Amino acid sequence: MAPRPDPDALVAQLQAEQQQAQRGKLRIYFGSNAGVGKTWAMLAAAQRERQSGRRMLVGLVETHDRAETEQQLHGMDQLPRRAVVYQGRQLTEFDLDAALAAHPDVLLLDELAHSNVAGSRHPKRWQDVLELLDAGIEVWTTMNVQHLESLNDVVSGIVGIQVHETVPDHIFDDANEVIVVDIPPEELLKRLKAGKVYPLEQAERASRNFFRLGNLLALRELALRRTADRVDEDMRDYRRERAIGDVWPARERLMVGIGGRAGDDALVRQVARLARRLEAEWLVVYVDAPERQHRPKHVQASMLKTLALAARLGADTATIPGADVAQALVGFARERNASHLVLARMARTGWKWWSRSLPEQITRLDPGLDVLVLSVPLNKKESTLRPPVERQRPVAWKGYLGVTLACFAAAGLAELLLQVFAPANVVMLFLLVVVLSALRWGRGPGAWAALLSVLLFDFYFVPPLNSFSVNDTQYVFTFFLMLGVALICGQLMARLRHEARVAAERERRAGALARLARDLSGALTQAQVANIALTTMSGVFDAQTALLLPDAEEQLHIQTDSDAPVDASIARWAMEHGQMAGQGTDTLAAAPALYVPLMAPVRSRGVLVLLLRTPQRLNVPEEHRLLDACASQIALALERVHFVEVAQQTQVAMEGERMRNTLLSAVSHDLRTPLTSILGAAQTALPHAPPGLLADMLGQIHNQAQSLQQLVDNLLAMARLQQGGVHLQRDWIPVDELVGSALAQMRERLAQHPVRTALPADLPLLQVDAVLMERVLVNLLDNAVKYTPAGTPITISAQLDGSNCLVVMQDDGPGLPPHMPADQLFAPFTRGVTESSISGMGLGLALAQRIVQAHGGRLTASAASPAADVPGTAFTICLPVLPQPRLDE
16 A cells, blocks of 8 residues: 655645746756757757747857857847947847846747856846746756856866856756757767867867867766766655655755865865765854964955855855864754764874874764765865965964063062062962963963963072072972963963853844844834834944835835935845845845845835945854844834734724714614605605696605615615625526516616616526515616616626626616726725716615625626727626526425
8 A cells, every 4th residue: 555645745845836837947958068069959949849839039049150050040039139348348148138028938048157247137147047937937048067066176177177157056956857968979079170169270279178088078977977866866756746665764964064274165065966966954064163263364265155155055054163173063963963974084284193183083072973084185276275274374463462561561560579478479470461361362372471471480580580590490390380270271261262252242143133123023113113123233234224115006215214325226126036136145246235135924025225344244154144034023023013004904994884884774774764754655645646746746756765765775785784794595586587676676767768688588597685686786777877868778688608697787878987997886985976966875886796796796897898989888797507496496
């Protein structure tokens, strides 16, 4: 028996399929290198699709003057390229906005890894493709294996050339279809020599460098293996979706430790490939230890760059504090439930031959944690740019100078104290200087303070004075003990200083987030939220800030307290796409400010703009997470305020509606009794009145009283509907009986309007409330009498439309009001005209629609003949036709 599928997995799969259905599809023509025929294959497939009727548009295709490729462009619609001026030269680029406006069925866009000209919306073409896919446009594109981010270092090691244009692996993995275009290396070399890949001169150089047989074989294997990995992932997804076979009880989780050394990028890429093969989660961690505090700025920047690379490859990243690197890694691995810890093999320096290596320390701390040590190849360029950091630690000259002066000052003070105390007591003064020096300037100056204190104590206070000679050997023990205690105190103070700094940073971030949440919790208006957000974010991130919020028409407006320069187009893009844009991002990175969308659970609530005085601070993962958390808090506060306002407006409207219904009900009941008496008296006196003025006056009294009674009936009916809902007394009624009853009730008021009916004899019975449905027809007839001139014909027809019965009441009057949508006619107390000569309160159509909806139908209004531009109005009642009853029923 097959295992039962996981319901949660099925729901998640259904949601993913619904999201994917609204998104464009991506097809990648994938090859080992240039010249295998990717572009030709893409265009050939596009020609076949074009002949089948699909709208194909060539966004940008590089033919490289290849005749075979240019022939495939024959008859294809091509998008004009956008002219861009860069460094005094005019270049042409893909026009993203024109492609979005054209919105073809399929867009062909060559060279996915291409880098756009500086100043474009996105720095990379693959980011243009993501925006096209979000717009629902299917994209076909091409790329080579050397452009995959995770294989970048492998390809450079094979061919000896660093490829700078790369594409994140998730773009390749998430593509709906990958088509491998492959030819044997020997055939590719023949094409190269024939000039079908590059011009002959360029082809000759390429054959001696990149296009060597060994390189082509290796690249071909990489392309096929990478495609096979993707196929294997599809197969596993298929098995999981259909619960086929056994599944792993838990996922593997790899944790990578980096240290800001040469080779960290290569280590991250190796683990990315390993995690993909194992189908495992992975994270990259950097331990901010005290000994790493004084590294050069370019080393710190390189570490942040490695963390950014890991994030692009799909890893979680973190920077954690820790006095001991091994303990910090083990603790974080336990916290994140990592099954494997991956490190790079490091050569042990000569002066640390006696200490345990980092893998040995980790194994000793946690024998159950698997430690993988990978050999990371370094090329000459990387080792030159990133030399061992231990040899490049800058010397804190100010700290050493301050320590030296402090020690000499302590020696002078001790000279005065020796007049009162013994020399042994003066040692504590030097220990105090060591502790304070380590606390103030760190580990290195603290060690120098310990050594200098021992030397000064020996030189000035141990006989023979003013000499480093020692007469009493007991002082040798004192010196060593004093030096050991001073070094230990200095190291402890340095560690305390580091941990205090880390704790202060954590407290700053947590305190800022807590203050923001506390202040926003008390905000009651949008203006208060904006003021709190601008004030807090300006102080926390040391930036000029601006806040843009949408109005009812979704137009962004800058808040008055904003002080940062704002580009409205970038803000609009960030809000619509829900992605950060501007400085430090991959979208319009040349902009001076950072645009952060305020994403709430329901929708985007605005855009926060930050003009950072030190933009590099957001390269730290913790600072970036703080920004995300603050933006989420602001978005939630804005959404809360919005729904509070909506709730208040709704409550006021409901209370007003309730009071109005109560008043109408009371007034209607009070009017009903005198109206009945007036109508009865007029009906009784009218037959006995002699012809003339009296008879005419009695007729007018009768007609006006009848109109007023119908108005009161509508008021009562509407009040009952809104207070207690609709209670239907359904019976099987013929359509012609409903129409005849309504016409009989309106006979006198229809005297000046000819009525034509077209009711087929074979219409089915309707299960409706006869009294309420008769009121619907009466109200529609009354509306036609009021708004059409005397003599205007009224037509009532009925017909079957599938499982529904359509009853249409049409007149040849002036038609619908031009200033009012058709749906607004059915709003309570809404009238098409404002002239006082036409009586009524605008309740007839609203009541009719409510009754029809209670029967499961709908009531609509339209022009009588919109195609012929003929005046008149048609009201259509659509009611469901239920299975007909048997004759005995």
